[in-house]
Amino acid sequence: MRVAGEKTQALVLSQWARDASRLSIRVAGAEVTGGTTLRLLGVSFDRLLHFGAHCNELRKKMRPRTAHLRRMTGRSWGLTERQLRTVANGYVRGALEYAAGAWLPAASESHLTLIDRELRAAARVVTGCLASTPSHALMAEAGLPTAHMCRDIRAARQLALAASLPAGDPLRTLADSSPPRRLAATLGWRDRGREMFARLSPGGEPLIIEERLHVSAPPWQDGGEVSFHLDVGPDGSRDRPPELRRRAAEERLESFPADATWIWSDGSAEEGVHRGGGGALIVTHDGATREVRVAAGRLCSSTRAELFALRAALEDLTSTPDRDTARPIIICLDSKAALALLKNGPTAQRTPVAADIWKALQGISATGQPIQLQWVPAHCGLPLNERADGLAKEASALPQEDTPIDVTTVTRAAARSASARWREAWPDGWHREIWGSRLPGPVEGEDRCSAIDVHQLRAGHWSCSEQYLHRIGRRPSPGCEQCGSVRCPAALCRVCREEADTPRHVLLRCPALAGRRLARVGTIHPTVTELQDDGVVAALAAGFRAQLSRLATPP
Template structure:
C-alpha cells in the first residue's frame, strides 16, 4: 500500500509515511479494519433475531487468546469510541413491488432555470413562482432535517398547513449518530405517515423539501428503494393515493432564501434535534461512516510532530483536480509532504548537489543547501519556499494578500502549485 501511495504522489522513499498516505488519500490499514469491523457488526445486528449471524453478534464468549480479537470485539470497541449504540435499524426484507401505483405521485427536483451564482432573492422568486403553479387548495407539508455538524443529534421537523389556515408542527428525533440525509428522510416519513393516519379532505397534498438527495432517492420509484425509510415513505404514499382521486406533489425548494414555510420548518427541525435520542435506531450506513470518521481522526491525531502536522493542522488534503498535469501534482505532493525534489537542500542531503566544501550532509546551515531562488543562505526547505522565500514574496502577495502567510493559508493545492512552479522557474536557465 505504501509503495502504491508513493507511485500516486511521486514522493521519494525518504518522505514520512503518514504524509505519503495522506497525500495519496490512502487510509491506513488499521483504520480500514476498524471501519469494516464496525460495519459488519452493524449488519449482523440488522438481521432478524433468528439469523445465526445476529446470534453471533450478540454473544459474549470468553476469548481463548487475549492477544487476538475478532470482528465482533473489534467492532464493539470501535462503536464505543465512535459513540454508536443499539438498536440498529432492521435491514429491508422486501422492497415495495414495481407495480406499486405511482401515477398520482409527482416528484420535481428543480424550480426552473437559475443563473449561476443566483442570489437568495432570485432563488426565492423562482421558488415562489414554481410553488404558485401547484394547486393552491391543497394540504401543504414542509419537511426539514437537522443534524449537528451533519453527523450527530438528528432531528426531523414537519409543518403542515391546512386550507383553513390551521397548522400542525411535528417533531421527531432521528438518532444520536445521524447524517443530514437520514434526518431529511425521517422528516419525509413523518409527514406522509401523519397524513396517512389523518387523511386530509383535499385531493392534493404538496410536500416541500430542501433535500434534493432525498427526493432523488424517492424518484427512483418504490422498487428502487434500498433502505427501510425509503420503502416506508413509498408505502405510505401509495396508500394515500390508493383511492385514485388524491394526488401527491413532492417539490424541492431552495434553502436559506427566506422562504417562509422552509424557514419555519427549519426552526422546528432544530427543536427536534434536542429531543431525547435514546432508543432511536441507527442504520448500517451511518455506523460505517461514523466509524470511518473516527478512524481517520485517530490516524491524524497519531501523526508525529513536524512540518506536515503543522501545515495540515488536523486536515486531510483535498484531491487534486483530474486535469492537473502530473509534474504539477508531484510538486504539490512533495512540497506539502516536506521532501521536494526541487530543493537544493534535499538534493544535497542525498548527494545529488555537492558543494565545494561539502559533498553531502543533512545540515540546514550548509552553504550547499542555500536557496537557489533568492540566493539567501537559508536552506530552501518546503517550509521556506512556501512561507518565507523573498523571491516569491510578490506571488504570495498576489495570491494571498500577505507576504508572510500562515501554514493554513498555503496548504491549498492551488497556492502550493503556483509557488512550486515559480520556484522551478527561478531555478531554470530561462530565468537566468
C-alpha cells in the same frame, strides 16, 4: 449430500503448535492431513488467525495493480489526479477489500504493516512523492486510508450488518454473544466492532441498529399518482442570490392548487452527522396547521433526518380521522438527495424509513388523492420552510437513545472516527502546520509536473531542493559528503544563498520569490495556512524553478 474427501482440507486453530502436529483424519475414504493454512473462498486461514499467508498473497495481487496505475500517469496524456485517486481506491485498494470483513479485523499488526507498505506505494504513484516522504503526509496527500483505518471501518460495518439481522439469525446470535476466546491474542470483527461502537458512543449508551429491510416491494408494483419535481428553474441553483431563489420557488409553488393540503418538512443534524431531528408543518386548505417533531438518531445525516420528518408527517396525516381525501397533497422538501432517493420508486428502496414513506404515499394515492413532491431551495426566506427548519432543530434536542441507526450511517460514522484518530496522531511538523488536522483534496487545475511539486513541497521532501539532495548523498561537496544539517554550506539555496532551500524557505522566505508571493497572496509574508491553496504552491514552485533555470543558463 456426498462429501468429496479428496477436496477436504483440515486446519487446527490453536496457540500450541503441538496441537496441530500429526493431524490426520479420514473423510469419505480419503486421508486428510492437516496443513499450515486452509484456503476458503479465496481467503487463506492460518493456525493463529493472523492471516500472514493471506496478506502475502494480497501483496502479490496489489503490486501489478500499482504498476498498472503507474502506467496511467503520463505527464502529457495521463489521468488527472482525481482520476488517479479513483483508480487507486477502486482498483488497487479493491484487492484489499475482498472479504475484508472476515479477515482484516483479525490480522496482526505486523501483517497490516505489510499491507500499508503496498498502499504507500500506490500513494507515491498518485502524488509523485519521494520514497522518504513521511507516511502520514504521503497518505494524506494521496487521499488513501491506511490498512488500520480500513480494519476498524470493516469491523464496525460487519458488526452493524450482523446486528441488523432479525432476532434468531445465526450471525446475529454470534454478534450478540460473548464466548471465551481460544486465541487470546486475536481479535475478530465482533470485538473490534464493539471497540468502534464504544468510540462512536462516548456516553456508554449502546447503539441500537435498525433492522434492515428484508422484503422489498415487488418490481411490478405501481407507485400510484405520485410525481416528483427536483428543481424550480435555473434561478434556484445555489450560486444565485437568495432573493432570486425565493422568487423562483414562489413562482413554482403558485402553479399548484391553492386549496391543497401542504406538508413542509425538513431535517437537521449537528455538523451534518450528530443528533438528527425531523420537523414538519402540515397546512390544510382552511389554514389550520399542525406541527410534527421526531428524533432521527444520535448518528444521523441530514438526508436521513429529512426522511424521518416526511414519514412522521405522512403518518400524522393518514391517522387524522375524517381527513379530506378530495384535495391534492403538496409536499415541499429542501433535500434534493432525499427526493432523488424516493423518486427511484418503491421497488428501489433499501431502508425501512424510505419503504414506509412509499407505503404511506401509495395508501394516500389509492384513495384518489394526487401527490406532488417539490424541492425548494433552503435558507432563501420561504416562511413555511423556515418554520419547518426551526421544528427540525427543536426535534434534534429530543431524546435520541431509542431511535435506531442504520448500517450506512454507522459505517460512515466509523470512517469519520477512524480518520479523526489517525489525523490526531500525526506528528508535529511541516505538513501538520499547513493542514492542522484537515485532509487535503486532489490538486486541481495543474499539470502533472506542477501537481507533483505541490505534493512534495507540502509533504516536506522536494526533489528540487539542494538541502534534500545533499542529505541523501546526491549533492556531495568537497567539505561534506553527506549530512542532514540545514546549516551545511552544501545545503544553501542556490538562488539567494541565504539559508537551506527547505520547503519552508522556498514557499515563505526566499527573497527571490517575494514578487510571486505578492502577486498571488497579496503579501510577501504569507501565512502557512495559505499554502493550502494549490495554485499558490504551484506558482511559487514554478518561480523557483525559473530562477534555477536562469542560473543554469550562461550569460
